[in-house]
Amino acid sequence: MIDLGAGNAWADQVALARLYRTAFDHLKVSAGVKVGPGIELWVPAAGDATAWVESLARSIAAVAPGFEHHGVAGGPAAVAPYSPLAAPGAPVSAPIGWDELDDPALTPAAFTVRTVADRVAERGDLFAAALAPPRALPPLV
Numbered sequence: 271m272i273d274l275g276a277g278n279a280w281a282d283q284v285a286l287a288r289l290y291r292t293a294f295d296h297l298k299v300s301a302g303v304k305v306g307p308g309i310e311l312w313v314p315a316a317g318d319a320t321a322w323v324e325s326l327a328r329s330i331a332a333v334a335p336g337f338e339h340h341g342v343a344g345g346p347a348a349v350a351p352y353s354p355l356a357a358p359g360a361p362v363s364a365p366i367g368w369d370e371l372d373d374p375a376l377t378p379a380a381f382t383v384r385t386v387a388d389r390v391a392e393r394g395d396l397f398a399a400a401l402a403p404p405r406a407l408p409p410l411v
Contacts, residue, residue: 271348272323275308277338280378283309284371286337289330291368297408302400303371306355306363306378310348312400315407322407329410351397352390354383362386365397 272290274283287309294301294313302312313319331337349355349363357379364381381389 272311272313272327273308273348274311278308280308282337284376286330286334287311287371289334290326291371293326293330297410299407300399300402302365302397303368304349304351304363304365304397304400305376305380306349306361307357308378312397313407314400314402314404316404317406319407322410325410351400352386360384364389365395365400367393367396 274286274290278286287303290301290311291303293299299313301314304310304312313323315322351363351365353363355361355363359379360383361379362381362383364386366376370376
């Protein structure tokens with residue numbers, strides 16, 4: 271899991287997630303993205319991916335200095351998908367499609383306990399990419 275939330279404003283998290291999306295596409299790495307309360311990226315990796323995530327974060331930091339990069343391969347900060355958050359309006363930690371990062375209406379509170387079931391019924395479980403069988407990650411050069 272890569273947490274983009276700590277230390278970054280929402281717009282910066284979205285910008286960072288788009289950079290990671292480009293990197294994952296280039297590397298042909300399957301990953302999922304989830305919002306609430308910040309943005310988390312989930313990569314199904316075989317073994318300990320900590321060094322790989324840190325290396326990828328350093329590569330992205332080289333092209334996008336000024337952001338906080340918090341890469342972890344799982345950890346206590348992770349919020350389970352579809353979990354309600356303790357915030358007004360009852361937002362839910364919701365998986366999104368990578369294309370939704372381009373929607374200016376996307377916010378951490380975009381999905382709530384009242385709307386998430388209909389969303390899953392319409393779009394399916396968008397967390398499926400993060401639940402793909404773990405695999406070895408490609409080398410970063």
